[in-house]
Amino acid sequence: MATTIVQPGGTPPAITLPVNGRPHHTAGWWGMVLLICTEAALFVFLLFSYFYLDAQNTTWPPPGPPDITLAVINTILLVVSSVPARLGMKSIRRDSRGGLSVCIIVTMLMGIAFLIIEAIEWSQKTFTPQTDAYSSLFFTITGFHYAHVTVGLLMLLVILLRNRAGHFNARRHLAVENTMLYWHFVGVVWLFVFTTFYITPHWWR
Amino acid sequence: MATATIETRLHRLWETPNGLYGFLASTDHKAVGRRYLVTAFVFLAAGGVEAMVMRAQLIKPANHLLSPEAYNQLFTMHGMTMIFWYASPILSGISNYFFPLWIGARDFAFPRLNMFSYWTYLMSGVVLYTGYIAGVAPDRGWFNYTPLAGPLYSPGLNENFYCIALLLLTVSTTVGAINFIVTAFKLRAPGMSVGRMPLALYGTLTASFANVFALPSLSVSLTYLYLEHRFGLHFFDVAAGGRPLLWQHLFWIFAHPWVYIIILPALSFVSMIVPTFSRRPIIGYTWNALGVVATGVLGFGVWVHHMFATGLPPMAMSFFMAGSMAVVLPSAISIFVWLVTIWHGRPVMSTAMLFVFGFIFLFVIGGVDGVFTGSIPADWQVTDTYFVVSHIHYVLIGINVFPILAAFYYWLPKITGRLMSERLGKWNFWVMFIGMNVAFFPMHNLGLLGMPRRIYTYQAGLGWTATNVVVSIGAYVFALGVLLFVLNFFWSLIDGPVAGPNPWDSASLEWATSSPPPPYNFAVIPTVRSRDPLWEERLGLGKRSEVFEGPVISDEEKVTMGTTPLDGMPQQVMRFPEDSVYPFLTALSLAAICYGLILGLWGLALGGAVFAFFFVTGWLWYAPQPVEV
Amino acid sequence: MWLAMAACARAPSTLGSASQPAHQLTVLQWWLIIIALAVVLIIGVLLLIPLRRRIRTVADAPLTSGGTTTPIIIGVVISAAILIFVFIYSAVVLVDDAKPSTVPRLAVKVTGHRWWWEVEYLAADSSNVDQDVMGANEIHIPVGEPVRILGTSADVIHDFWVPQLQGKIDLEPGRTNVFWIRADKPGRYRGQCAEYCGLQHAHMIIWVVAQSRPEFEKWLARERAPAPAPATPLEKEGQQAFLSAPCVLCHTIRGTGAGGVLGPDLTHIGSRLTLGAGTLTNTPGNLAGWIENAQSIKPGVDMPRLDLPPATLHKIIAYLESLN
Ligand code: HEA
């Protein structure tokens, strides 16, 4: 909808502007982008400490390069899960609430699968977080990412409910846009975590 | 002038209900700002009183006033309180109050987030000081090196308080920073292109960006340390493949940008005050703006200068020595911009301007100390001595406390509507300025005489005794000065002369509205066509801003004008959320989480998390908005 | 002027250097001090001059505009020049200080403990630890010769700093920082731990004693020898008392059964300058006070209060005093 700009003394409107939302990026969108920036920095510093200790230690990782099968499955899951997320955006832009709901649910299912597989992988590890610096880093960093996926899922849950409550439409779906943005981010971060923990040890050692 | 009807309607629309609900639910940025200012000032007093006690202990050799435990907690709490709970929040206070006024908006982009940021700040302070009251305050220094701060050598809850209180503060600071950035880029008055922004914005903006990218480093190191303490993980202990230096890198990667974060806004406040009291627009606006930004950027490339004595390879260290030299130049720019502006103008030595002069002087002393320590071989001698203590106080007090007092004398009339006493103000300045130099200049000498920092006592006959007496006396004089300010403030509340909208005949938008401003700030959203809207005609600038006439955006709902990020062209209308208690409740549950984590009460922590989730959901749960076809 | 005072004060002053490496630093420091004072002076003057044109209130003069930015550029350029000079000069000193002019014939391993210093003398190539020469809180070096120092820590980070001889170097657990010191004048030089290491960081002092080569050799030979056998019956009883007291859990006296390693080696405690890492001067009275209750002298120290019966205490003192 558009609002008129009232002139003092009720003189006829000067300009009319859209109320926040499409086609322009709203404050909320910018906020999410900045949140993602600081979250990205967080992972930069987490991975920095991994490479720092990697460089400082002669045998790294102490238990030898990790097995990557489960991690690969997870990577695929998370990357692919960005597709329904994207489609969800598309459908709400087409004002199709049903479509959005379906996409959200599919995305969430993939996310949950990721969490389960990750948990299995953890349980299979021969070391505990207390074993040594490597194990501590492994569980802390993957744990950080685990937490981010969980938050992403909670956000998806909320927009699912809000969609049911009919909060969204073709022009007004900031929450959806932000949630999906965050979900893509969580996927991208995983790519870096994955490369760091599962690829680099095979690369150079 | 907008008609009364519109103004009354706006008033009804924007005012916050009084009573407890109003207090907790208000999202008015001016309320947030006032609360930030008061709270931060109380922390200044707390940290200051701690310092007073420290100085009493150090006034004579082999003094038994304080036990080593007590002293170590004192200097750590002093450092943390001042750096984290005073220096940055006091700036946020000013910025929170004036940001929308500077840019001609009605509130922040995220008013609720704004209030949330205050509540979390308050809670984090409460958490920290519960540790102090319980006698388990952090006592490993504000940068808390491992392994001394690790589980092996610091059993007990002290370190948990350190980690968790700071983590909560980083949450508050981060959301605050995001709010500043978005507001500055989306809510500026129409016509206020980046080239016309008041210089005050540059400092706060740069600091906010630095926060966004530097704070995570602190969060990471704090998380590591907490996990070491609570769950026996290993990040810093050599035996398990960790490294003590990892902490030092992570901490200083954050902490050097941080020391600029806590001065850049102050510098840019000065850049607002200098033109007013030089009776002319600033010279070198662009230089100054770019200089501030450059400091913020270069600030990320010098952290190793805190680690010159750790035995890193000289080659690597030299890079950071170069960085430490390079980062001086932007500061030089600011200094010369102010000098040139004053030279070309007619200085008015109001109290605010006095503090600015004092600040420039102290800034230069503290700065050249920095250059001294920036030289690696020289630093080998003075690092971890009172020379560094002198540097940090010249910069922190000189570039934070003094500009803040200048800002208070300049802007408090806008907040309270009352002027402060200029005569008492002059006393205030001279007592503080003399006390400052008597207290902290001799510290250079102590450092060069080989007195290490962080010692709870020292032996007689080393040539340190007399100097320490002088330092302590100076410290008390300085405190007296601060007290004078407090008196002056309360006096102004009681019978200070009424200020009026623009007591100093300044140029920027905040002076275009009444003092104190109405809840909606501006009846009409000003249209800006130059850097000094209120001076234009007298400066004979052709383009005229419309400050008192212009569009009143709808007076039926809480909205303001959203403009394009760079050239500030009208783009959209921004809706504001209603007041809400959710921010407060969320902050409360975060505090619960914190206590849970500190004390190991996992139930409490989990409960807090669940509540936090529901509160945040409620916070973001907007009823469907009217849509017309 | 303060700084002048500093130079001549009796303090362990960074400006009262007693060796070529430290002297380099002192000269650099004076340069920086002079630059600093000059900058402060110049800016201060530039700040005060405009006061001639000051007016009383904002209403007293019309607004002015215009003005030029060239002074800013000039100022920045000059500053840059000064900074480049500081950088180059510092870099030169940095390189010079990295290596001694002559190869050290002597290497000393310094290990930081909370809150005392363990000192071991190594073979010149600093290879095998020469186990026989163990000391604490005191380093003897020959005058005019560079001495390599291998610094490390047994617990938290400490920092070895003898201002008149050399800059600081951290002693970090799990890592050995190698650097060197030299004293050009014979004498005693005070050093103090410079990295905050907890409760008694304030009382972690080390003395460096510079003597002529022959004197040093004599000292080293004596240090290498095991503890002298007790001469008088009192000392004999003292030895017995010591060996049967908990002391042995933490202290070593070479040549006797005592082999504890938690505390300083006491083989030649009688000849040391200080007790408790520079907390007390080493006199029989202080020794008694220390052993009776170290906690009251150095609160939190790792040496417990032992409440020995006065008689035993008396004997132990006599014995320890004889160990030189
Ligand atoms: C307010 C915050 C603040 C500011 C602005 C600065 C500014 C600077 N600091 Fe400071 N610093 C701290 C806060 C700050 N510092 C703190 C808190 C610590 C101690 C932490 C701890 O250990 O507890 C510290 C410690 C510290 C160290 C480590 C000391 C040590 O522990 O051994 C170093 C070393 O390089 C350093 C350097 C600098 C430099 C080069 C600047 C430069 O930015 C200064 C630039 C400004 C000027 C130089 C003056 C203006 C310029 C001119 C007038 C131009 C002409 C001047 C010349 C040509 C020289 N600082």
Ligand code: HEA
């Ligand atoms: C903004 C930062 C800031 C400020 C303002 C101060 C202010 C002061 N500091 Fe601070 N100081 C630090 C930051 C700061 N300090 C830091 C970061 C450290 C390092 C800590 C560490 O090593 O870990 C440090 C360390 C430090 C030391 C070294 C401790 C040691 O190494 O052993 C000393 C010693 O003298 C000292 C003294 C003082 C004194 C005398 C003041 C005086 O200026 C204080 C003046 C008094 C006041 C400002 C309060 C006045 C108010 C009242 C009297 C009450 C009236 C008010 C009301 C009623 C509301 N400080």
Ligand code: CUA
């Ligand atoms: Cu050891 Cu300080």
Ligand SMILES: [Cu+2]
């Ligand atoms: Cu720094």
